Amino acid sequence: MGNKSVNLKALAAHLGLTVSTVSRALNDYPDISLATRKRVKAAADQLGYRPNQNARRLSIGTPETVCYLMPRQIGPNAQPFVAQLLAGLGEALNERNWDLLVSQADASVGDLASIERLVKSGRIAGLVISRPLKNDPRVKLMQSLGCPFVVHGRTEKSDDYAWYDVDGEDAFVTAVNHLARLGHRRIGFIGAPLQYQFAQERLDGYVRGLSHNGLDQDPALIQIAEFTDEGGTAAAGLLMDLDEPPTAIVCVTDMMALGTLEALHSRQIMPGRDVSVIGYDGLHFGKHAHPPLTTMAQPQAHAGRRLGDILLSIIDGAAPTKFQELQRANLVQRSTDGPVTTSTSTGQTHVSEREESR
């Protein structure tokens, strides 16, 4: 406590050298004799010397820090993958001893102002933006600020910056194909507000999937709601109360799919037998739903790691447009998908269970 942590000056005094010599010794300058370098390093970690990062970064001119912008909606159903993402990011940054800052926009200041302050104050060398809107002002801001960034997801027009995304459109085509193959012809869609690009993509996939299978599109079968379980329940309720309810439902989120299951149960409808449900995300929790939720799983184990590597590459000078990575989601069949049943016969529940790919 009493001993202020040793700094360069103290270390230099201890060694009978000047700060400049010590600094260069520690940084392996070739014009310092190997003997001195060794001596200095030994003394350094004997005294527990750690260079002050604020001073160092001020001097070398880079903050050696990147920032992850937390998604806004953090409620009781917080996104579990935030932790995974941060872990991956941290891993990439650790290799360089860079720091990871997380920031949520100060409510009193606003998103854009927060970001602008962050980069102009020289605190960060790069930024990770997640869950962008169709036309997200944050990417334009970052571009005009000339600050490296990478987006987790995409915007509507995504040709001139770096992003890492999972192909939601393709995933929904796959889901609809799967359901069509099982005989379903009335397939409902439960979506999120279309200001989010991911919501639009998945809707596009749904539509494309329908036409690809020669099914016609009924506007009544498309329900938009907040992407929470309650939102899913409400939307599913509307769908099932139609005169001609769907025999299958695809949901843009596992959370909404869970809500959908809830709505079905409260109507004594058995998911996977009477009505099929497919979610999206591949949340581990889906395994424990009733019945276990079939879903389009994102391969997001390494998303954070990739985002980190991409961002660092851009900071190093690579062209952002070189990094536009589209991953594919894959169908994880659990038990909420099944063949269409013509009547409400008490058919056999579909129980095929495969484990998701780790």
Added chain:
Amino acid sequence: MGNKSVNLKALAAHLGLTVSTVSRALNDYPDISLATRKRVKAAADQLGYRPNQNARRLSIGTPETVCYLMPRQIGPNAQPFVAQLLAGLGEALNERNWDLLVSQADASVGDLASIERLVKSGRIAGLVISRPLKNDPRVKLMQSLGCPFVVHGRTEKSDDYAWYDVDGEDAFVTAVNHLARLGHRRIGFIGAPLQYQFAQERLDGYVRGLSHNGLDQDPALIQIAEFTDEGGTAAAGLLMDLDEPPTAIVCVTDMMALGTLEALHSRQIMPGRDVSVIGYDGLHFGKHAHPPLTTMAQPQAHAGRRLGDILLSIIDGAAPTKFQELQRANLVQRSTDGPVTTSTSTGQTHVSEREESR
């Protein structure tokens, strides 16, 4: 892009003043005339000037940053509350314009070394430690470093530092009481490795609950496993394979409880009717389990916020021991608890469902 962000010198030149005057004007020193102050501020935000934080912090001598230490185990079943916690922390820090760093120990360096480097390099003014071990070397390290910190949870001996925790022992007494009141006399316990203090506390609560209800303690009814759903499944399997299996099971984690439900289902045992199960955490997801999981819910909506406020207070000079806050968990009855059934009669499923407190 081309324009390097304006710094004090540039701003001063623009105004025809010196940097010292401009700096003091921006910081509302009284020895600068009000007129000049206004003029300077106007010019500052017209030019979009933001003080370089590295320089500023070096000068004022505090990093204005606190760090959250990520828990290690971040797998497919990542902790959803990490995001919530970070949100709360960020909120507290935003009020002062402080930064939030997240760090996971560099695998190649080790936990303690990472921490030591972090504080000695002057990057952080305080630290949040989560999920401590019984005898966690990190708290001793922080104490010897003289760096403010707060623990989310407690260690075995927790009298000389600041912490915020939920009373796991009390919670398990409550859970056992509840089950005993329902007539259960053989109650199993599925726990986590006892190196974690939370695991020990909850075991203590279980034991105390038993004796409080005059039940005797059978070592065979205590199973320890990793706190994942698979761990829960394995442990529950062992319990149910006993000659005299329990009629109720308490689990230290909702995740383990979900695994337990799995084990019961695979044995054609109906949770809540044949065997009661109570989890711990109050995860939102539990609502969608089959059947919905009864659990001891932590009031963790504001944990992050409180941790942040506590840490800031300590950094401001308050005595750490003033902050030792114990919250209570409360029973959220969903559908996996029910009265004991003497035989394997097909009794009525317990369906009381109350919603958790928001």
Added chain:
DNA sequence: TTGCCTTCCGAAATCGGTTTCGGTTAGCGT
């Protein structure tokens, strides 16, 4: 007019590093 006290601002030190530039010393060849 002189002296003194405010009011306002500039010069310079400081935080703790990095990096450029220049100066000693030693070694070597001739």
Added chain:
DNA sequence: ACGCTAACCGAAACCGATTTCGGAAGGCAA
């Protein structure tokens, strides 16, 4: 003995802010 080149280290500028100290200008009383 002389000159030249490496090898090694010190002095000082710099990064961009904050803060102490002191000085100039103006106002007021005597």
